[in-house]
Amino acid sequence: MQELSLGNLNYEFSREREPRLRISSGETIRVETEDALSGQIRKPGDCRDKSKVPYSNPVTGPIYVEQAEPGDTLAIRIEKIESRDGQCATYTGNPKQLCQWLGTDVPDGAHVCPIRDGLVYWSDDIAIPYQPMLGCIGTTPAYGMPSTMPAGPHGGNMDIREVTEGNTLFLPVFVEGAYLYLGDAHAAMGQGELSATGLEMAAHTTLTIELIKGKTIAGPRIETPDELITVASGTPMERATAEAFAQLILWMESEHGWNRWRAYDLLTHVGEISLGYYEGGGLAVKVPKKYVTHPS
Incomplete structure (x- = not known):
């Protein structure tokens, strides 16, 4: 099984980067990703400082799928999503639309949450079931250079909880080789991701990628059991x-x-x-x- 290490942090679905891994249809690979907070919250006292690292959702890639061409589809079975460090992190973030009711005096709220025995310890008193997912995964569009903030027909920052272990994600291919990127793993996330921050974790994700020749889809699909x-x-x-x-x-x-x-x-x-x-x-x-x- 091929493995892809973290490498430099990247925040675009770019056609211009050299592929970091080349695979054939049917291969299973293991990919290391950084958390969506760009690794800034690792221990008590850390905070999300966008003046130093302004971007979010770094992704690892691109992964080049041999024989993939525009009009094809990738079927990506998510075999396993594992926390790299046995922990995840979150912070309060900007309440944006909620400011009308909650105000703008927002504490940073950054804290690290241990992960053990299938639970995320959000506090000493509250444990949340470990339900890993990939917030950001996508192929590369044929034009434009989308960042890892929006979602679109290519996938991208979908933040859909069903992009998880045991399910298969289908993505359109727009460029030769598909140029697949992934990152933004969550240990868990509530519906709506209210603060735009899940329980963010660096991860190792194991994927099996099949190329479906000649099958064209309009946007992401997911099949669960x-x-x-x-x-x-x-x-x-x-x-x-x-x-x-x-x-x-x-x-x-x-x-x-x-x-x-x-x-x-x-x-x-x-x-x-x-x-x-x-x-x-x-x-x-x-x-x-x-x-x-x-x-x-």
């Missing part, structure tokens, strides 16, 4: 919700034999939403597979 999920982003969030549901309907139609209007009706009653960072409009919509297996 029990659900089909599509992801969209942008504001207003109502627009992203509509796009995600439309893409889920089209997936049900093209690959599972559904009439689109029957799928539209069904999702009205059984569809669910999973929120990424609320201010960025990132969200996923999903349907249990038990309904999809009976096209109507």
Whole structure:
């Protein structure tokens, strides 16, 4: 199994960088990533200082997938997400839209949380289940040079909790080799990622990457053992919700034999939403597979 070490911190999905790893379809790899706070909060007394490190969500890559071409799809099975240091970190951040009600006198709130025995110790009294996920993973677009802050059709900073162990993420390929990057692992995250900061951790992530030739998708998809999920982003969030549901309907139609209007009706009653960072409009919509297996 090939391994990719951290390297220099990178904050763009760039086509201009030399690939740091080349793989063939079907390979399993292990990738080291830094936390979204650029490693600034490691011990008591540390704080997030954007005057020194202004950017967030460093990603490791690019990973070049042999024979990948525009119009193909990557199927990325997430095998394992492990904390590199046995801890994670968070801070209060900027409440932005909440300032209307909460005010602007915001404490830094930075603190380190140990991870052990399947729990994240947020305080001496409160332990949160360890539920690792990748906040940021994406292929590289054919034009522009998106940073690791927004999400889009390429993936990017989706912050969707279902990008986790045991699930398969599907991403479009826009450039030769795909140029895959990943980072921003969380030990856990609440729906909406209210402060724009999850329980951020440096990680080692094990992935199996399959290339699906000739399969073109409009944006990220996720398949779990029990659900089909599509992801969209942008504001207003109502627009992203509509796009995600439309893409889920089209997936049900093209690959599972559904009439689109029957799928539209069904999702009205059984569809669910999973929120990424609320201010960025990132969200996923999903349907249990038990309904999809009976096209109507």
